[in-house]
Amino acid sequence: xxxxxxxxxxxxxxxxxxxxxxxGGSSDTGDAPEPVESASFEAGTTMAELSQAGAITIGxxxxxxxxxxxxxGDTPEGFDVEVGKGIAAQLGLSEDQITWVEAPSSQREDxxxxxxxxxxxxxxxxxxxxxxxxTFAGPYYVAGQQIMVGEAEDRLTGPDxxxxxxxxxxxxxxGSTPSExxxxxxxxxxxxxxxxxxDDCVTAMKNGQVQAMTTDNVILxxxxxxxxxxxxxxxxxxxxxxxxxxxTKGDTAFCEFVNGALQTMxxxxxxxxxxxxxxxxxxxxxxxxxxxxxxxV
Amino acid sequence: xxxxxxxxxxxxxxxxxxxxxxLWAFAGSMVLGTALAVCRVSPVPVLRAVGTGYVAVxxxxxxxxxxxxxxxxxxxxxxxxxxxxxxxxxxxxxTAAFVCEAIRSxxxxxxxxxxxxxxxxxxxxxxxxxxxxxxxxxxTVVPPLGNVQIAMVKNSAVVGAFGxxxxxxxVATRLTSAQGEPRLPVYLGVAAFFLxxxxxxxxxxxxxxxxxxxxx
Amino acid sequence: MGTTAAEQPLVVARGVVKRFGxxxxxxxxxxTVHRGEVVxxxxxxxxxxxxxxxxxxxxxxxxxxxxxxxxxxxPAEGRxxxxxxxxxxxxxxxxxxxxxxxxxxxxxxxxxxxRRQPRAKAEQRARELLDRVGVGSxxxxxxxxxxxxxxxxxxxxxxxxxxxxxxxxxxxxxxxxPEMINEVxxxxxxxxxxxxxxxxxxxxxxxxRRAADRxxxxxxxxxxxxxxxxxxxxxxxxxxxxxxLSKLLTH
Numbered sequence: 083x084x085x086x087x088x089x090x091x092x093x094x095x096x097x098x099x100x101x102x103x104x105x106g107g108s109s110d111t112g113d114a115p116e117p118v119e120s121a122s123f124e125a126g127t128t129m130a131e132l133s134q135a136g137a138i139t140i141g142x143x144x145x146x147x148x149x150x151x152x153x154x155g156d157t158p159e160g161f162d163v164e165v166g167k168g169i170a171a172q173l174g175l176s177e178d179q180i181t182w183v184e185a186p187s188s189q190r191e192d193x194x195x196x197x198x199x200x201x202x203x204x205x206x207x208x209x210x211x212x213x214x215x216x217t218f219a220g221p222y223y224v225a226g227q228q229i230m231v232g233e234a235e236d237r238l239t240g241p242d243x244x245x246x247x248x249x250x251x252x253x254x255x256x257g258s259t260p261s262e263x264x265x266x267x268x269x270x271x272x273x274x275x276x277x278x279x280x281d282d283c284v285t286a287m288k289n290g291q292v293q294a295m296t297t298d299n300v301i302l303x304x305x306x307x308x309x310x311x312x313x314x315x316x317x318x319x320x321x322x323x324x325x326x327x328x329x330t331k332g333d334t335a336f337c338e339f340v341n342g343a344l345q346t347m348x349x350x351x352x353x354x355x356x357x358x359x360x361x362x363x364x365x366x367x368x369x370x371x372x373x374x375x376x377x378x379v
Numbered sequence: 380x381x382x383x384x385x386x387x388x389x390x391x392x393x394x395x396x397x398x399x400x401x402l403w404a405f406a407g408s409m410v411l412g413t414a415l416a417v418c419r420v421s422p423v424p425v426l427r428a429v430g431t432g433y434v435a436v437x438x439x440x441x442x443x444x445x446x447x448x449x450x451x452x453x454x455x456x457x458x459x460x461x462x463x464x465x466x467x468x469x470x471x472x473x474t475a476a477f478v479c480e481a482i483r484s485x486x487x488x489x490x491x492x493x494x495x496x497x498x499x500x501x502x503x504x505x506x507x508x509x510x511x512x513x514x515x516x517x518x519t520v521v522p523p524l525g526n527v528q529i530a531m532v533k534n535s536a537v538v539g540a541f542g543x544x545x546x547x548x549x550v551a552t553r554l555t556s557a558q559g560e561p562r563l564p565v566y567l568g569v570a571a572f573f574l575x576x577x578x579x580x581x582x583x584x585x586x587x588x589x590x591x592x593x594x595x
Numbered sequence: 596m597g598t599t600a601a602e603q604p605l606v607v608a609r610g611v612v613k614r615f616g617x618x619x620x621x622x623x624x625x626x627t628v629h630r631g632e633v634v635x636x637x638x639x640x641x642x643x644x645x646x647x648x649x650x651x652x653x654x655x656x657x658x659x660x661x662x663x664x665x666x667x668x669x670p671a672e673g674r675x676x677x678x679x680x681x682x683x684x685x686x687x688x689x690x691x692x693x694x695x696x697x698x699x700x701x702x703x704x705x706x707x708x709x710r711r712q713p714r715a716k717a718e719q720r721a722r723e724l725l726d727r728v729g730v731g732s733x734x735x736x737x738x739x740x741x742x743x744x745x746x747x748x749x750x751x752x753x754x755x756x757x758x759x760x761x762x763x764x765x766x767x768x769x770x771x772x773p774e775m776i777n778e779v780x781x782x783x784x785x786x787x788x789x790x791x792x793x794x795x796x797x798x799x800x801x802x803x804r805r806a807a808d809r810x811x812x813x814x815x816x817x818x819x820x821x822x823x824x825x826x827x828x829x830x831x832x833x834x835x836x837x838x839x840l841s842k843l844l845t846h
Contacts (some may be wrong), residue, residue, distance in 0.1 A: 187556035195561070211440070212559040256549050258558025275462055276544045282451075286542065289454040291462070422672045495654055496691035496750075500705035500757055501681025503674060510708060515695050 086166030093120045108254050114257045115171035115352050123221075123347050125218055132200060140166045141185030141193050141202040141328075147304045148361035149205050162203040164356030165222055165327075165347070169201075172343040187257050191215045201340070202328035205298065206289040208376070217333060219340035222353075225298035226319025227260045230305060232287060233314055238294055240317030241267040251275050253283035253292040253342040257270050263321050280305070287313070298323055307364045324373065333379055337378035348372035382560040386550075393550035394572045395569055400467055400535050400546060405528055412478025419483050424502060430479065437476040442534055445473045450541040455592035460540060461543030468536060470576045477527040485520030486512055526582040532577050536569075552589035597663050604629050605665055605761050605792050606651060609778045612659030613646055623660065628761065633793045635803040635824070638813035643798045645688075647813070648765045651695040651794065652683045665760060681709045684754030684762040690740035690746040692753070693790055698725065700733040702753045710757065717756070724752040728782050744775030748782055755786075762786070764795040800843065804828055812836045 123130035132138050142162045143150035152158040163182070170180050184202040185193055193199045194216045205225070208218045229239050229252070237247050241264065244252060246270035254261035256276035268274055275292050277283055283295040284305055295302070299319055304314045329336050347353040348371075359371055384391060418430030437445065449463060449469035460468075489512050495509040539548040551569045554560040606628035613621040619644045628634050636644045645697050649655040651662060651668050653676060662669045664683060670676045684795050692701050702721035706712040712720075725731045728748040730741070738746055747767055754762055764783065768776045787793060787806040797803065803810055803824055810827040812820040812835070820833040 095408060107456075115547070125476045188552055189555075191559045191560050192555075209559075215559060215561070244555065253542075257552040258546070259557055262553075262557045271545065272461075274544065276549060277542055285451050286454075289459075291454050291459060291542075343524045414816040458727060490691075490694075492689055492691035494688065496685075496693065496753075499652060499654065499679070499680055499683075499687075501677050501679075501709040502705070502751065503677045504672075506708055510704060511693055511695075542724060 090207070110112050115168050115347075117171045117174050117176045123339075124335075127339075128200070129173055129339050131226070132175065136175065137181065137293065138170050138173065138175055138201075139181040139199045139202055141183045141199040142166065143186070143204045144184040145281075146205055147308075148364060150203075150299055152182075152184075159360065160360075161223070161324075161357055161360040162205065164360055165216055165344070166201070166203045168352050168356060169327075169340055169343045169348045172339075172346060179191050187255070189362055190328060191210075194330060197330070200329070204328075204342075205301075205322045206326055206328050208326040213265070215331060216328045216353065217378070218328060218376065219337040219378065220326040220344065220375060221287045221324035222327065223302055223325040223370055224373050225323040225325060226324060227263055227296060228299040228302055228315050228319050228322040229294050229296045229317055230287075230313050230315050231294045233312055235293055235316075238316055241320050243295075244273060244294075247271045248273060250294065251292040253277065253286055253295040254297055255280055255283070258297065259323060264296050284309070300367060303364045303366050304361075306330075306366070316328040324376075326376075330344055334378045341375040341378065344372060345374065382554060382564045383571075386554055386560075388546070389550050389554070390572060391566055392544060393547040394575065397535060397546040398576060399547075400463075400470070400538060400543065401532050402471040403467045404474060404531055404535060406473035407467070408478050408528075408531065411471060411475035413482055415475060415479035416482035416486065417508060419479065420486055420508075430499055434479055436461070436475045437473060438480070440473075442469075442473050442537055443540070445469050445518065446538060446541045462544075466538035466543035469541070470538060473534070474527065477530070478524065481523040481527050482516065484518055484523065485516035486520045489515045518588075521584065521588050521591060525581070529577050529580060532573065532580065578580045584593070597608050603666055604800070605632075606648070606794065607663045608651065608660065609662075610660035611650055611662065613643075613655060614652060614658050619706055619733055619816055621650070621657075621768045624813075624816070624818055624820070626811065628792060631792055632808045633787045633795065633806055634772075634790075634809050634811055636794065636796045636806035636811045636813060636838075637798070637800070637803060638642065638819075640831060642813040643816040644813045645765055648763050648794060648796045651763055654685075661744070677709070681705065681757050682760045683712070684757060684759035686747070686750050686762065686764045686767045687752055688766040690738070690770070692746055692751045694738055697737055698730065698741070698749050701738065701749060702756050702815050705753065720754055721752070724755050725749070727755075728752045728810055742775060743771045744778045747771065747779045748776075751779075751782055751817065761792040761794065764797065766796050766798070768797065768799060787824050800828070814839070 123133055142158055144152040144158050146160065149160040150158045150162045151160050166180065167177055183193065183199050185202050187198065190202050190204060190206060191212060194202055208221055227368060228239060229238060237243060237250060244250065244267045251273055252264060253275045254264060256278065261274065263275055264274060275286065278298060279355065280301060284293045287295060299315065302315055327340055329340070353372055354369055361367060362369060415430045415433055418426040421427055446466065446469040449465040453465065493515060494507055497511040504508060524537050536548040539546050547569050551565050554565050555562045604627045608624060608626040610634060611624045624646065624647055624688050636647065638644045647656055650657050654802070662766045664679055666677065670679060674793050692756065693704065696704065699718060699721055702724060703714065703717040706717040706720065707714055722731060722734060725734055728751055731750050732839065733741055733745060738749070739750065767783070768779050780799060783795070784806050810822055810824050811818055812827065812833065814835040820827065820836045827836070829839065831840055835845065
C-alpha cells in the first residue's frame, strides 16, 4: 500500500498529462468533481507522485452517518468522502482512482505513519497530542460537542447538570475526543458508559440503560432525525472540534496544497454541494463556511 | 515503551478493573459450571436435559453474541443492571459451559464402579459425587479447567466493547484513539498486564497439579 | 399377608424383565430369598445371573416385574432408594474400593455418612470387621497397596459395616488370582455359618455345594432350575443344568 515513489523525471512529467486525461475520461459519475485536466506539480512533491501514479489511498470512517458511512456498496459516503473526492480531483485524479480504507479512531495515526494511506479524512479532531505524530491540513469543518437526551428527559440541560445528577449515565464512544472532553463534568467515572460505536449508545438509551449521549452535534443531529420524536439536543455546543486532514508529519508542501484545494472547493461551490448532499441532509443542520486554515507546520 | 510508562497510572487502574472482572467471572463460572456438570450426570432426566441443552447452546454461541444479549437483550425485558454486572454475568454464563464440560470429562474418567460402590452402601447422589467421584475427578480436571480459565482471562478483554469501561482494553483504546499514542507499544503493554494475571495463575495451576499428584 | 415378619421372605423378585437394547438379559425371573438363607446363583456366562443380582438393589433398573426387599417395593431413584441400599450389602467382582481413601476410611464412610454414627465408634467397629476378615494390619493403606484377595475382603468388611439385612455377591472371586480365591471364600463361608442372608453369584461349585441352602440355576435369562445343592449337583432335573454340569466335570 505504500505509495512513496522516486522523484519524477521531466519525461515522466510530460507523460502525466495524457495519463490523467485518460483517468478523467473514464469517470462516469455525474455529480463527482471533474478532475483537473492540467494538473502539474513540482517534481518530488507528494502531489506529483500521486498525480503521476494516478492513484490515491484515503482513510475515512466507515460507520459515521453523514461523514463516512459505507452501506451495502463498495465505497463509503458522506461529507468526508466528498471532501476527499474534491481534493483528489485537484490532483487530476478521478473518483475511481481513489482507494478508500477504513480508518477507525484508534488506527488513524498508525495508518499515516506506516504509509498505508496518503491522507486521513475521518472526523479527525485537530489536537496537539496527535500533531506529535502527524501533520494536519485544514480545518475543513468545525464541529461542536453537544448532549442528546430522551424527549421526556428534563434533568439535563447541559454538561454542568451531570454532576448534580450522579445517577444519570451518559454514553459515548471509547477513545473519542468527546468522551475525553466530558470527563471533567462527571460526578464519578462510572457515570460515563463507553462503547465501540454510537449505535450501541442509541440502543442503550432506548433501553433506559443510559439517559444521555454526547458527541459532535452533527452526529447527534443525525440520530435525532433518524429516530423521530424520541431524542432531543439540549444546551449549547460546549467544545469546538476542528476537523483536519491527517497527512505525513512535516509534508508542508502537501499540507499547503490541501489547504489550497479546500479554498478552491469553497470558492467554486463544491464545498457547499458536498455538505448539502451528505451531512446537510439532516434536519436542523446549517451549511458551514470553510474555516480559516491553520498554518502548515 | 514510553506510551506505557507515561500512562502507568491508567494501565494500573485498567489492570485492577480487569482483575476484578476476572476474579468474579472465575468464581461465578466455577460455581455455575460445577452445578451444570452435576446436572449432566444426575439421574433426573429433566436436569440432564437442562445441562445438555445449556452446554449445546452456550458453547456454540460466540462470546460477543452472549455479551450483546446480556448488555442489550436482557434490559429490553425491563431487567436492568449496570453494564459491569451484565459484562461479568455474560462472561460467567459463557465460561460455565466450558467449566461444565471439563468437570464432566473428569467425572467420566472416574471408573463407574466407584460410583456404583458408593450408591451400594447407601450414599445419596450428592454424597456419591462429593465423597467419592469429585475428589477422584479433581486430578484429571485441573489441567483442562486451567485452560478454560486462562482462556476466560483473555476473553475478558472483550467486555470493554459492551460498556464495561475502565478495563485494560478500554484503556488501550482510549490511549490510541483519543491521545493518538502508537498502537504497538500500547498493546504490548496490555499484553504485559494480562501476563501479570495469567502467568501467576499458570504457576498456581502447576503447583496444584503437583500437590494433587503427591497426594495420591 | 397373614405371615409374621420372621416368616416373610426378605427378597422377593417376580417376573423381572431386563433388556439391553434388543437383547433380553432377563426374561421374567422369579426369586425368593428367606431370612438367614444362602442362595447361590450359577449358570453359564451370559445367562443373566449377574444382571439379576444387580437389579436387586437397583444398580440396574428393570423393564418389567417387581422387586421387594423386606416387604417394601424398591423405590425409584432418590433418598428412599439410598436408605434401602444401605440395608443391602454388595460385593463386586472388581472390588470397587474407593481409590482415594484408606482401607479404614473405605469401611467407615457408609456408617459415618449414611448411618450418622460418631467417627470414633465407626472406626472401632471398622477395625473389628477388618480383623474379622483378616486385614486389620492394613487399615491405614490405600487400596492400590493391597493384593486382590485383601481388597475383596476389605470390600466385604465395608458392606458388613452397614449391618445389612442381606448381602449380594456379584462373582466375588472371578477377578482373583487362584491362590487368593480361598481366603475370600473362607470369609464368605464364615458369614453363611453366622446366619447372614446371602445371594451369591459365582462359578465356585465347591462353595455352592458347601455353603448354599439352595442353588438357582439360570440359563438364557431364565431360572431353569431351583434345588438343594446336593440334589442339584448329583441329579439335576433340567436338561440345561445337566449340560452345564457335564461340561464342568469333563474339565
